[in-house]
Amino acid sequence: MKPYLSIQxxxxxxxxxxxxxxxxExxxxxxxxxxxxxxQRRYVPDDMAWLAFLLRLRSTGMPVRQMQEFAELRRQGEATAGARREMLERHLEGxxxxxxxLEETAAVLACKVEHYRQLEASSIQPKAKGASHGKVRSDAKRALRQRPGKAAGD
Amino acid sequence: MKPYLSIQxxxxxxxxxxxxxxxxExxxxxxxxxxxxxxQRRYVPDDMAWLAFLLRLRSTGMPVRQMQEFAELRRQGEATAGARREMLERHLEGxxxxxxxLEETAAVLACKVEHYRQLEASSIQPKAKGASHGKVRSDAKRALRQRPGKAAGD
DNA sequence: CCTTGACCTGGAGTGCGCTCCAGCTTTTAG
DNA sequence: CTAAAAGCTGGAGCGCACTCCAGGTCAAGG
Structure with missing residues (x-):
């Protein structure tokens, strides 16, 4: 029906x-x-497609400055297609x-969560006999703290 | 030797x-x-470890506000270990x-790069006989543009 | 002892990416 | 026709995460 969208x-x-x-704009x-x-503005499908693309750039962390450059290239027409592709490729690499x-860091954090779990397990049931040996490590670490009231790396 | 680091x-x-x-601080x-x-500040290994951890939170996008909450919990001692673990887990989920x-969006962008490549290939060698048929699509799309001088979705 | 450079504190300033506002015109529902 | 809602423009303001600065203290080399 309506071939365009209002700003809202x-x-x-x-x-x-x-x-x-x-x-x-x-x-x-x-x-x-x-x-x-x-x-009043009338956003046509072309505009919407371009916006969707911009949002993809944004959501992958491209700063506005670079999006402006990209938009400027686009405005200059097909001749800049190569430059735009290169820009996109560099961005994609980043x-x-x-x-x-992120994956690496997430893995480390996951490890930390695991560490917390063990810590909780050994403090909720502090009188476990056989198993406690394996968990003494974290308590030993705790004993090394330098300033009172400050837990080491947790 | 020196058991601490200067601020620098x-x-x-x-x-x-x-x-x-x-x-x-x-x-x-x-x-x-x-x-x-x-x-003058003397950063001991504990401080450095905590900083390294904070940097991991930061690099995975945790806002300062949340890091403050986490730090506050830590200051309150072992009793808050559970809360900290939960916080970490929620963060990790995010x-x-x-x-x-990011992976999804990167895939879409990679697709766009591919599209550019084809576009360039067909414009660098515009008189390719057999192959041109398959590439007419992007030119057809181009012909649909509404406002002169504005390329559709590229 | 003196200079030079690192450090300190409290507070102001910066860049980014919006977000809000005042004051006006246009559109739309009744 | 009118009143309310939506839109417009130019410009100010905001939250975040630093970053810089002034004015003073401290430490180490010559």
Whole structure:
């Protein structure tokens, strides 16, 4: 039916606020959204697709500055397709590094959680006989603390 | 030899700036670093371990506010170990969601890169005979553009 | 002893990415 | 026709996570 969306509809469909949509336009992330006779924005499917793409860049951590560059290249037409691809590839590389780093760190944190679990198990049942030997390590560590009242690495 | 680090050494070893170390102390992320006779901070291994942990929280996107809560719990001693573990688990869950989302989005972006590649291939060699048929799609899409000078989704 | 450089504190300033506001025009429901 | 809702513009304000600065103290080398 209606071949365009009002700013509020566009906001609802992207999850951005109308203010943010106007802001993105002001700073050149989206160039010149077509207007109705009274001057209101009319977001056409092209605009929505571009916004969706921008949101993907944003959600993978691209700073606004770079999105502006990308948008500027896009505005310059097909001739810049190569530059845009390269930019995207560099970004993607960074995203993948980021993912790997997150995975590594998450693994370490998971380990910490495990450590907490053991600590809790041994403090909830402090009089376990045979098993306590294996868990003394964390208590030994605790005994090494330098300043009273401060637990080591937990 | 020296059982502690000066603020600059601590900065070098964590990658933070001395200012940021002091800032973290002010806002309670690290509590009361021991001082030398003249009042200078002396970062002991415990502090360094805690800082390393904080940096892991930070690099996985935990806001300072939450790190403060965590630090506060830690200050309250072993009794809060359970709460800390839960907090960590919730955080970890978020991190994992985040990773999955990044992977998905990265895949879409990779797809876009591929699309660019094809676009470039067909525009660098526009007179390819047999192969051109398969690539007309992107040109057809291009022909649909509404506002002159604006490429569809590229 | 004196200089130089590291450190201290409290507070102001910065960059990013929005978000809100005032004051006005346009659209829409009744 | 009117009143309320939605939109517009330019500009100010905000929360976050630092970062910088002024003005003073401390420490180590010559």
């Amino acid at each position: 509809e566009a906001a609802a469909s992207t999850g951005l606020s109308p203010d943010t949509l106007r802001y993105y 002001r700073i050149g992330l989206i160039g010149a959204v077509p207007r109705g006779p009274g001057g 995203v993948r590094r980021n993912i790997r780093q | 050494e601590a900065a070098a070893s964590t990658g933070l700036s001395p200012d940021t170390l002091r800032y973290y 002010r806002i309670g992320l690290i509590g009361a670093v021991p001082r030398g006779p003249g009042g 991190v994992r969601r985040n990773i999955r989302q």
